[in-house]
Amino acid sequence: MSSEEAYKTVSISDEPIPGFDGEASRRVREAKAAIHRIYAGCGKAVVDLRLKPLHKHAIDLENIEFALAYAAGSAAERDKSRRAAQTAYDESRRAIAYADRELSACAK
Numbered sequence: 001m002s003s004e005e006a007y008k009t010v011s012i013s014d015e016p017i018p019g020f021d022g023e024a025s026r027r028v029r030e031a032k033a034a035i036h037r038i039y040a041g042c043g044k045a046v047v048d049l050r051l052k053p054l055h056k057h058a059i060d061l062e063n064i065e066f067a068l069a070y071a072a073g074s075a076a077e078r079d080k081s082r083r084a085a086q087t088a089y090d091e092s093r094r095a096i097a098y099a100d101r102e103l104s105a106c107a108k
Helices: 003-009 023-038 044-070 075-103
Strands: none
Touching: 003 075, 023 044, 023 075, 044 075
């Protein structure tokens, strides 16, 4: 199983998205930066490879947050966007947890 699929096996705790005003994507960016900082000794290419599954979900999350902040839509569309944002946030957190788990061996 590739890392692009393996991250999906990582369990994460339930955590509601911390709002739709950019806070969720800010937390994801901070967690990504922390992974880079903690595992800098592993090499940027290795860290980037382990974080690869994160990129799509982080971009999706930012796009959804932007749409919720600036785009008008029906209540049903906004509810659908909120659910999509929660999913993107969860998948981002899962990808970060996966990278942390996989990189912990190289940091020792």
